Amino acid sequence: MKDLVFKNISVGYIPDTKVEINNKTYLIHNVIDGETISVDTEKKYPELKEVIVKSPYRIDYKVDECGGANFMHVTYDYEIKLKHDHINELFKPFRGKKDINIIPMENPYNYRNKSIMTYKLSKTKKIVCGLYEEYSHNVITANNNILQAEKTNKIINELNRILTKNKIQIYDERTRTGVLRHVYIRASFNTDDVMVTLVTNGEMFPGRNNVINDLKKANLGITTVVQNINTRDTSIVLGDKERILFGPGFISEKVSNYKFKISPKSFFQVNTKGMEILYNKALEKANITKNDIVIDAYCGVGTISIFASKYAKHVYGVELNKDAVNDAKINQKINNINNITFIADDATNYMTKLAKVREHIDVVIMDPPRDGSTKQFINAIKYLNAKKVIYISCNPDTLKRDLYLFSENDYIVKDLEAVDMFPRTLHSEMIAVIEKDNEIDELEELVKRENTKKYKENKMKYIPKADIEMMKNDKYEANGFKNKKKKY
Numbered sequence: 001m002k003d004l005v006f007k008n009i010s011v012g013y014i015p016d017t018k019v020e021i022n023n024k025t026y027l028i029h030n031v032i033d034g035e036t037i038s039v040d041t042e043k044k045y046p047e048l049k050e051v052i053v054k055s056p057y058r059i060d061y062k063v064d065e066c067g068g069a070n071f072m073h074v075t076y077d078y079e080i081k082l083k084h085d086h087i088n089e090l091f092k093p094f095r096g097k098k099d100i101n102i103i104p105m106e107n108p109y110n111y112r113n114k115s116i117m118t119y120k121l122s123k124t125k126k127i128v129c130g131l132y133e134e135y136s137h138n139v140i141t142a143n144n145n146i147l148q149a150e151k152t153n154k155i156i157n158e159l160n161r162i163l164t165k166n167k168i169q170i171y172d173e174r175t176r177t178g179v180l181r182h183v184y185i186r187a188s189f190n191t192d193d194v195m196v197t198l199v200t201n202g203e204m205f206p207g208r209n210n211v212i213n214d215l216k217k218a219n220l221g222i223t224t225v226v227q228n229i230n231t232r233d234t235s236i237v238l239g240d241k242e243r244i245l246f247g248p249g250f251i252s253e254k255v256s257n258y259k260f261k262i263s264p265k266s267f268f269q270v271n272t273k274g275m276e277i278l279y280n281k282a283l284e285k286a287n288i289t290k291n292d293i294v295i296d297a298y299c300g301v302g303t304i305s306i307f308a309s310k311y312a313k314h315v316y317g318v319e320l321n322k323d324a325v326n327d328a329k330i331n332q333k334i335n336n337i338n339n340i341t342f343i344a345d346d347a348t349n350y351m352t353k354l355a356k357v358r359e360h361i362d363v364v365i366m367d368p369p370r371d372g373s374t375k376q377f378i379n380a381i382k383y384l385n386a387k388k389v390i391y392i393s394c395n396p397d398t399l400k401r402d403l404y405l406f407s408e409n410d411y412i413v414k415d416l417e418a419v420d421m422f423p424r425t426l427h428s429e430m431i432a433v434i435e436k437d438n439e440i441d442e443l444e445e446l447v448k449r450e451n452t453k454k455y456k457e458n459k460m461k462y463i464p465k466a467d468i469e470m471m472k473n474d475k476y477e478a479n480g481f482k483n484k485k486k487k488y
Contacts, residue, residue: 003038003049011035013086014426015070021046030073032058069147071424076108080420083428087418090396094403094413101417103277108423111271112148113253114186116237117156119163119170127163127170129156129183147424149187151194155220159183159196162214166207171200173233179205181230182237186251186262189272193251197226197264199237212246223247226264238265250327256280258306260331266324267300274421278392278429279307282365285415285433286390288312292362295386297347297377302328302340304365304392309337312363317342318350348377355380365390372398375405382409389434394421396430403432412437 009017011033018025019039026046028039036053039046051058057078071079084102091100105111117129144153163180171178184197196215198205205227215222224247230239242249242264250263255276262268269275282304288294288311296305299317301324309315317340319325325344332340343350347368354361361384366373372395381389389411393399396418403413415433422428 003040004046005036005038005052007036007053009033009035009037013082015073019046030070032074069424070426072146076104076423079108079424080104083418083420087396087416087428087430090400091403091416094400095416098416102428103281103417103419105271105274105420105423108420109146110148110150111273111423112145112152113189113268113272114184114270115145115148115152115156117183117185119180119183127160127168129160149189151221152185152187155185155194155196155222156183158218158220159215162211162218165214166210168207168211176201176233184228184237184264186264186268188251188253188262190254191252191259192221193223193253194221195224195226195247195251195262195264196222197228197238198245199228199230199239202231203229203241203243208245216246223251224249228264255303256307258303258331258335260301260303260306261327261334262301263323263327265321266327267321268303269421271421274419274429275303278419278421278431279304281417281419282390282392282431283307283311285417285431286311286363286365286388288363293360294363294365295351295361297351297364297366297373298368299328299342300324300367302331302342304367305340305342306331306335306337308365309340312339315340318345318347320344320346348374348380351377351380351384355383359384361386363388363390365392367392368398370395370398372402378402378405378409381406381411385436387436389432391430391432391434393430393432394427396428399430399432403434406434410437411435 004019004021006017006019009031011017011031015031016027016029017031019028021041028037028046028048030048031037031051032055035051035055037048038050038052040049057074059073059075061072080102084100087102088095088100119127119129168180169178171181179200179202180198181201182199184199186195188194208227212225215225225245226249227243227245228238229241229243230237232239250261253260253262253268253272255272260268269278286308288308290311290313292312294308294312294315296308296315296317299305299319302317305315305317305328317328319328319342322344325342328342332342364381364384364386366389372393389406391399391402406413411434413432414435417431419429419431
């Protein structure tokens with residue numbers, strides 16, 4: 001079959017278009033709305049061959065084959081417009097007539113402070129690294145990723161040569177044999193520290209000393225090398241056991257006026273410069289006063305806690321990862337801060353315990369993983385009588401889901417803003433300002449006094465602070481939160 005031409009294609013937020021060939025539907029990637037394209041139909045799956053009529057927003061760049069960097073083929077201004085429109089549509093039930101702003105990055109390239117590479121042998125028996133191809137476990141070679149820190153790319157290329165020279169065996173996930181599984185690099189942007197973590201399939205690492213000596217001779221600016229041991233049959237990169245091969249076993253990073261210790265398994269935002277913008281913006285919106293008690297849930301190595309301590313009476317940082325909590329306590333000492341207490345606990349469990357004793361908290365700052373928070377966590381906030389919640393989210397979809405739960409607990413969304421922490425990808429970071437609805441409290445007091453039957457009817461005027469019909473039609477229950485009492 002010859003190449004097929006599709007005119008004036010329709011493309012949504014994700015830069016794919018659907019085409020129908022022989023009564024089957026296929027996705028064609030890396031296209032822009034309104035373009036005319038030709039599609040190669042002779043390969044296993046049809047793919048883009050040529051853009052016949054180009055969009056004015058298209059730029060020339062070798063498209064990332066590994067998925068993730070979905071906007072490499074468009075101008076950064078157009079990417080920001082797409083993200084702005086997508087976020088405003090997604091949060092339409094909560095923003096009312098307000099426009100949600102998105103803060104762009106000054107430089108949308110070379111911003112990633114960490115990189116995880118998977119290894120394989122090339123056809124010429126050279127060791128090469130790359131990322132998993134989208135929707136598969138095929139490793140696509142990627143020695144020069146334009147999103148990674150420049151020094152990371154240099155280290156990866158030299159490391160590949162050193163590993164080949166020393167004949168290091170590469171792990172085969174099918175047979176579960178071999179030594180090297182992954183290389184995990186964390187690079188600071190403000191202290192010049194670099195940590196290389198070599199993830200191996202067991203404690204034995206033949207050629208280890210030669211690799212370390214060659215890395216030292218290469219003068220790549222590496223300040224520490226760690227061996228992480230992962231023998232599990234899993235896609236999780238890091239194992240539980242570590243061995244320091246060179247240097248202190250951690251790196252330091254400076255953000256604003258604070259210094260942070262970062263270990264291999266500690267969570268730290270991937271975009272250092274963007275993190276400073278994000279946290280300063282979040283704390284500006286929090287408007288914390290010197291008498292406020294603050295909880296920083298999912299606190300990682302304590303970055304937000306340390307930023308917030310400047311304004312609060314006391315901050316409680318809660319984090320499940322014990323390594324991160326240990327780093328957080330060290331970071332507290334490094335920065336000579338006395339008004340923070342770090343707790344190693346599950347955030348939901350900790351909040352529930354506080355709610356049972358009706359502990360009073362003024363401000364809750366939460367930065368959960370991509371899966372979002374839990375219904376129990378959000379329910380607990382009501383019993384803590386927190387006046388304000390700052391919800392930082394790397395996943396707008398789960399944030400939206402959780403905002404409905406806040407609405408059911410008499411909290412309203414006062415403000416939403418986005419920070420483009422992950423340029424050239426589909427992702428962005430969101431800040432939601434959520435406050436206790438005092439009008440609901442007044443209404444409940446009225447009910448207690450008058451015992452009126454119109455209570456539920458009147459309450460619904462306040463709870464959503466969003467369009468009721470849109471809430472009816474939303475995929476709320478499909479996201480795993482069924483509420484039998486919900487009657488709107």
